[in-house]
Amino acid sequence: MSLRDFTEKAENYLLSIINGNKLGFGPSLIKSNLFVLSKVFRSIVKSRHFLYDKRIFRDRTLGCLVVSIGNLTTGGTGKTPVTEIFARTLTEKGRRVAILSRGYRSKSKPLKTKLLDKFRGKKTVSPPRIVSEGKNEVLLGPHMAGDEPYMLACNVPEAIVLTDPDRVKSGRFAIRNYQADTLLMDDGFQQLRLKPRINILLIDSTNPFSNHFLLPRGLLREPIKNMRRAHFIFLTKANGGNHLRHLKKFIRKHNTKAEIIECTHRPKYLKSLISQEQSLLAELKGKKIAAISAIAVPQSFEDFLTGFGAEIVYKERYADHHMYYQDEVETFVKNSEAAGAELIVTTEKDAVRFPEIKNSSIDITYLRVEIDILSGEESFNECISRICFS
Numbered sequence: 001m002s003l004r005d006f007t008e009k010a011e012n013y014l015l016s017i018i019n020g021n022k023l024g025f026g027p028s029l030i031k032s033n034l035f036v037l038s039k040v041f042r043s044i045v046k047s048r049h050f051l052y053d054k055r056i057f058r059d060r061t062l063g064c065l066v067v068s069i070g071n072l073t074t075g076g077t078g079k080t081p082v083t084e085i086f087a088r089t090l091t092e093k094g095r096r097v098a099i100l101s102r103g104y105r106s107k108s109k110p111l112k113t114k115l116l117d118k119f120r121g122k123k124t125v126s127p128p129r130i131v132s133e134g135k136n137e138v139l140l141g142p143h144m145a146g147d148e149p150y151m152l153a154c155n156v157p158e159a160i161v162l163t164d165p166d167r168v169k170s171g172r173f174a175i176r177n178y179q180a181d182t183l184l185m186d187d188g189f190q191q192l193r194l195k196p197r198i199n200i201l202l203i204d205s206t207n208p209f210s211n212h213f214l215l216p217r218g219l220l221r222e223p224i225k226n227m228r229r230a231h232f233i234f235l236t237k238a239n240g241g242n243h244l245r246h247l248k249k250f251i252r253k254h255n256t257k258a259e260i261i262e263c264t265h266r267p268k269y270l271k272s273l274i275s276q277e278q279s280l281l282a283e284l285k286g287k288k289i290a291a292i293s294a295i296a297v298p299q300s301f302e303d304f305l306t307g308f309g310a311e312i313v314y315k316e317r318y319a320d321h322h323m324y325y326q327d328e329v330e331t332f333v334k335n336s337e338a339a340g341a342e343l344i345v346t347t348e349k350d351a352v353r354f355p356e357i358k359n360s361s362i363d364i365t366y367l368r369v370e371i372d373i374l375s376g377e378e379s380f381n382e383c384i385s386r387i388c389f390s
Contacts, residue, residue: 070189
């Protein structure tokens with residue numbers, strides 16, 4: 001078993017404990033230890049915020065519009081589609097947009113190179129990785145860029161996409177080298193060093209705060225009360241249910257000023273990875289399908305498929321951001337055939353991590369999902385214009 005496989009299995013096991021799916025003495029003991037670690041993590045987070053609040057650590061402003069889009073929990077809120085539509089709308093309005101991403105699980109320097117650099121005392125400041133220069137060309141693949149930056153570069157070719165853990169450095173790089181006048185911090189709510197003019201917080205309305213514990217006992221990156229920093233709060237995956245009233249009331253206890261906007265993820269079409277042809281979602285009705293995904297909340301993806309009348313006869317779930325091996329996909333195709341599947345469906349984020357598909361007796365497609373304002377009183381484009389230009 002490779003280190004990556006071991007890490008993913010351990011991650012999935014811990015998630016099952018966090019979510020309460022594992023019972024018994026062993027999981028209970030692990031929960032107790034995770035609870036202690038979460039207390040330590042809370043203290044670190046609080047100390048960091050205190051140092052920024054007291055100006056011991058200084059935040060930076062870069063003299064242009066900075067919009068942060070992020071969440072309180074680890075994944076699962078639909079952040080990438082929201083970042084995409086912000087970038088597209090702002091570029092259509094004539095802004096020179098740069099998306100600043102950390103590049104989560106992108107390929108880093110080999111360990112040997114890192115150790116040699118440290119041994120030699122080498123302190124080179126490397127520039128951000130350039131995924132796209134905003135010229136309709138993607139310069140890095142998903143392994144080097146990370147799946148989400150790569151997907152953003154493909155779907156918004158007019159936007160500059162840079163990856164670097166240091167958002168101040170990548171922001172300055174975008175302004176200096178590409179004359180960017182608008183910076184979108186993808187997954188930026190915890191990035192305190194670069195100060196945003198607009199702080200947008202996404203909350204998954206179906207599972208807002210996990211079990212209300214911080215990492216690693218829960219999925220919260222910081223205490224719930226810190227949502228007070230948000231200027232706008234988007235409730236994603238909303239369906240207009242009565243539970244939203246209670247959620248909004250809870251949010252108002254911690255943030256009395258932010259505008260709360262309900263939005264939903266709407267599946268739009270299927271696209272074949274083999275032929276690149278689009279097909280209607282209506283074609284899912286009555287069809288036996290196989291589903292494969294490596295996202296934070298696979299259940300929501302699978303619910304979309306069954307909601308359109310498909311029957312899932314075989315499925316595989318991997319850890320979030322899993323990079324697929326060729327043999328994994330080939331094995332999945334064979335198992336899907338054996339289960340009687342007529343079609344294989346994955347997510348768009350998974351599709352960019354797939355190896356090249358050469359031979360498959362079953363068509364492999366991905367589900368394209370976009371964001372809509374739920375109320376219908378204004379379009380998402382109008383909402384973004386109001387937020388960024390008012």
